[in-house]
Amino acid sequence: MPRQISSKPPKPVALPAAALHVLLAIGAHERHGYAIMGEVKRITGGAVQMGPGSLYGTLKRLLADGLIKESGLRADGERDDQRRRYYRLTALGRKVAANEVGSLQSLLRRSGARKWARRAS
Amino acid sequence: MLRAYPGAFRGAYGDEMVRLFEDLLGDARRSGRRFGVLRLWASTFADLISSATRQRMENAMNNHPALTRLLLVAMPTAIFGALIVGFIGPEFALAALALGVAVLVARSRSMGAALRGPWLGPWWAAPLMGLVLIGAAFALTALPGPGDLRWGMATLLGLVGMVTVVGSLLLPPFVHLRPSQAE
Numbered sequence: 001m002p003r004q005i006s007s008k009p010p011k012p013v014a015l016p017a018a019a020l021h022v023l024l025a026i027g028a029h030e031r032h033g034y035a036i037m038g039e040v041k042r043i044t045g046g047a048v049q050m051g052p053g054s055l056y057g058t059l060k061r062l063l064a065d066g067l068i069k070e071s072g073l074r075a076d077g078e079r080d081d082q083r084r085r086y087y088r089l090t091a092l093g094r095k096v097a098a099n100e101v102g103s104l105q106s107l108l109r110r111s112g113a114r115k116w117a118r119r120a121s
Numbered sequence: 122m123l124r125a126y127p128g129a130f131r132g133a134y135g136d137e138m139v140r141l142f143e144d145l146l147g148d149a150r151r152s153g154r155r156f157g158v159l160r161l162w163a164s165t166f167a168d169l170i171s172s173a174t175r176q177r178m179e180n181a182m183n184n185h186p187a188l189t190r191l192l193l194v195a196m197p198t199a200i201f202g203a204l205i206v207g208f209i210g211p212e213f214a215l216a217a218l219a220l221g222v223a224v225l226v227a228r229s230r231s232m233g234a235a236l237r238g239p240w241l242g243p244w245w246a247a248p249l250m251g252l253v254l255i256g257a258a259f260a261l262t263a264l265p266g267p268g269d270l271r272w273g274m275a276t277l278l279g280l281v282g283m284v285t286v287v288g289s290l291l292l293p294p295f296v297h298l299r300p301s302q303a304e
Binding site for chain 1: 173
């Protein structure tokens with residue numbers, strides 16, 4: 001008997017906004033906390049500025065969910081010689097981030113995002 | 122300030138958080154903005170309050186899930202019940218108890234599973250205890266004695282019994298679901 005293929009679209013992952021920001025900020029790189037915070041601020045145009053407690057609370061949760069992993073302690077040559085903990089996405093984290101971005105893009109496409117952008121400008 | 126966070130969180134991330142704050146402090150001083158350092162302290166303090174509270178709540182939920190859920194549900198429910206008795210009348214408390222019994226019967230399986238954490242008894246132990254408390258509440262109303270006191274105690278007992286039902290309805294938002302770890 002042929003396998004039934006579901007015609008329903010995949011369920012979007014209910015990721016908190018802070019978690020998505022951190023996943024996108026890490027991206028394809030390995031980043032430490034300060035760099036993640038700076039990248040979040042940059043990609044959101046300064047709209048989101050995470051505090052240390054929120055950032056590390058989010059990192060802790062992403063580590064527990066297996067979406068990121070630590071990639072070692074080393075110095076950031078551009079800043080100082082203090083050893084910092086770096087983080088990178090896991091394969092699952094990349095998949096979850098891609099799913100979330102895809103869902104947002106579909107939402108914007110279906111809702112006619114251009115007319116909202118025209119109204120905002 | 123780090124002492125506001127649970128010990129495990131402080132041990133794992135305390136040094137990094139201090140280092141991050143030092144980086145931000147250096148940036149604020151170098152930026153030349155008016156009150157830059159003061160703004161940083163204010164925003165960090167606000168972040169401390171919200172994030173430390175969240176970490177403490179998660180800690181309590183992970184270590185004592187049933188007790189924490191009961192407290193989170195029992196306190197507002199008891200306050201709401203006291204308001205009903207105080208301002209509207211004890212007769213409405215009976216309606217709330219009846220609703221609680223109906224929902225308890227409907228959700229007894231899931232409630233028992235949710236409260237099974239620290240208790241070693243079977244799944245029906247928690248809903249049975251809730252039913253006993255509600256039964257005791259009804260029995261109190263039939264006993265002789267000062268009416269207001271009896272109704273007050275009956276309402277309180279009935280509300281505690283209903284808490285187990287309300288808890289099963291409110292539990293899903295408090296559960297930290299972990300996605301598959303497969304890579």
